[in-house]
Amino acid sequence: MKKTPLALIALVAAVPALSQTPTDALTAQAERAAESDAVAWNFVEGLTTEVGPRQAGTEAEARGRDWAVKWLKANGLAHVTVEPYMMDTWVRGAEHAEVTAPFPQKMAIAALGGSASTGDQGIEAEVVYFPTYADLEAAPAGSLAGKIAFISHDMRRTQDGSGYGFAGPVRWTGAGLAASKGAIATVIRSVGTDNNRDPHTGGTAFPEGVAKTPAGALSNPDADQLERIFARGKPVRMKLVLTPQDLGQTASGNVVSEVVGRDPSLPPLLLACHLDSWDLGTGAIDNAAGCGIIAAAALNVAKAGQPLRTIRLLFAGAEETGLWGSKAYAAAHKGTPIAVGMESDFGADRIWRLDTTFSKTNPDLHKRLAYAVARFGVEPSTDEAHGGADINLARESGAALVDLQQDGTHYFDLHHTPDDTLDKIDPAALRQNVAVWTAVVGVLANEPGEIQPPAAAAE
């Protein structure tokens, strides 16, 4: 990282002229990115193999942090540090669901994070079917007393992930809403787009004053089956055994590291991902891939020569169960100026669109980024970037945000399921992510001027 090879010279020399002829300047980086597949892949392969699942607040997440610290140091990152915090930790127990009437049969279920326990003996009750979240909303107060609610709200696959916004509330708040109307438990159709018998877990929250109830997700084929059973018009009963536990406060932590820039007085770039995963899979796409992508990109930029600005990597902890890591990082670094916040947390499929918060206020820079990524098939947009869950600090401080939008068409086939494993990642797609990130981070980390003019931040 001390040498100043041709690539850096080309990059720095070309920046002022990039708005006209960016192609040559970025060639070296792009080629490097294409070669760097092994870096991101080896990160993901190593973390998912040697640690496996990394549930927030558990010793498995701690092993993940240790592994990441070792990897970051071995790869030459600077200031590798664990920033600890305490969090509320929930862990899965036994889980079993069966229809007991009219057609007895088992169903595949996974408890939702935050679910209460049924106790070892389980509960058995009549089930009330709600085709959509709106149907549950329309149910009268008290109407679910003693019943199990089944919310079957379905989700279509979308490239931009908007289906998650449509169906997600069922998981996020459906159990709490049903509980507020008297339900003793809730089962939902998985918030997912596959038809495997692998339910999608994820967190659920109960409103203030509503006691937690057991809550689980059925796989899509099981939800289909339950709908067919309801279609026969007979009363439906289910037995549920879900025995998760709240462990109280346990230790977690963020792993931070840096590529130190030539001018430490300039606000740094903050690139984020999360190290924790749900417990069912090995968290390959959610989100080992994101950490591998941002780390590989930072290393590519560093290899091209020391960048002007510092690049800070945040491998956040405990994203899945309530953004504990992101909140702790924002609290610990409150007031630290950040130039640009970027996050990779939407799988490992190809990036197809570039959004920024400065397309109107700094159109030249936006245009240079657009040029830089066009060769990878990435289209620019003038949609406002929103950043992700782990860059709260950047968002709160009014930093510029850049979203490198990944194709989410297949993401919700795997999200939060046992199927989130290494074999689901296409190495060529992972490489494209690294290449695009390298190009964008290369430009931004060497940008001497204001990235997001104050007027834009104040808008």
Place this chain on the structure above:
Amino acid sequence: MKKTPLALIALVAAVPALSQTPTDALTAQAERAAESDAVAWNFVEGLTTEVGPRQAGTEAEARGRDWAVKWLKANGLAHVTVEPYMMDTWVRGAEHAEVTAPFPQKMAIAALGGSASTGDQGIEAEVVYFPTYADLEAAPAGSLAGKIAFISHDMRRTQDGSGYGFAGPVRWTGAGLAASKGAIATVIRSVGTDNNRDPHTGGTAFPEGVAKTPAGALSNPDADQLERIFARGKPVRMKLVLTPQDLGQTASGNVVSEVVGRDPSLPPLLLACHLDSWDLGTGAIDNAAGCGIIAAAALNVAKAGQPLRTIRLLFAGAEETGLWGSKAYAAAHKGTPIAVGMESDFGADRIWRLDTTFSKTNPDLHKRLAYAVARFGVEPSTDEAHGGADINLARESGAALVDLQQDGTHYFDLHHTPDDTLDKIDPAALRQNVAVWTAVVGVLANEPGEIQPPAAAAE
């Protein structure tokens, strides 16, 4: 079924001339078959919804028989009968697998049918890795004492299912072979072609004089993971908890029914499938689809007018755990002449090839069948038909056999897994199966002459 509509007249009238101009004669049947999608589909939808999994020898299989009897009677089949027999019954218990060293993590496992129990406390031991079945064969006697064998023999997808012949022995006999060399348990890579975290179960057998051991299948992604863990070169240990039980002898049965032919003195057609399924899925492709296909085809032929020969339907019981139903049927009906044996037990994807046992000895009939199915994209072959597991009686009696070969490219993604559910069936493909079966059964059931000349049977 008493009327003699135009379709039958066309069919019967055309038969003698079919070797020249078969097309018109079969149009009515084919059209009927295209319309009959609902019959096969409704059978599969009903059985898999209202009964669900139907493990051999259990009360669930009995519910499946009751359901089928009711359905067959409601649809006008004659002589609907349950033929009971006793069988040895094995049922699944708890199942849990985890790597305990060097990288602790859970793995998805399913016990193999016939597996012994580890006891509730489970067992924990060092694992020995065998990339292929041949590697296990090469292991010295006694070399696995106290160890768990891991056989990772991989399987490619094939259209004709030959991959099952290549990888199947690992499941059928791998645990017994490992036990004979001292292994205290065996885990295998699933005999399957998908990359979901849903292991493929299925029966395993131990040789005479070798005590049964616990045996389970890991999903393909878990087997991949275990290989990666082994690649780190450190000793690997696993804990297994598998608590299946042998229930001893329980009652099972075959469901038989008929479309009665005009000439009961002629040997009948025997069309077979099996009603039982493994317990993990609802047995939609294995093998509710097969029963739906043969029943819909028989009804189509009957609707075209009473056939010359009787069509006998055998919905066999307990195929999965040792062909108990097929053996009982063959023993009960020993000596009964059968004209043709046919079976549908390879999923619900399209039929692509016609094989018979009489392509050389009765080329005219073979050719007429080939003409009849060509319109559905089915190519004829001169490969010898072998029939399936449930038509032992036909095979043993030297009957003609006809195989309507289904495309097996995707079959082993689902075979014996929780994913064998209704949503995996393409209604258009199911309809093509019914159409092809209708055409073939229509010709054969109205064939007055000898179908398989004695010379051929004696070959």
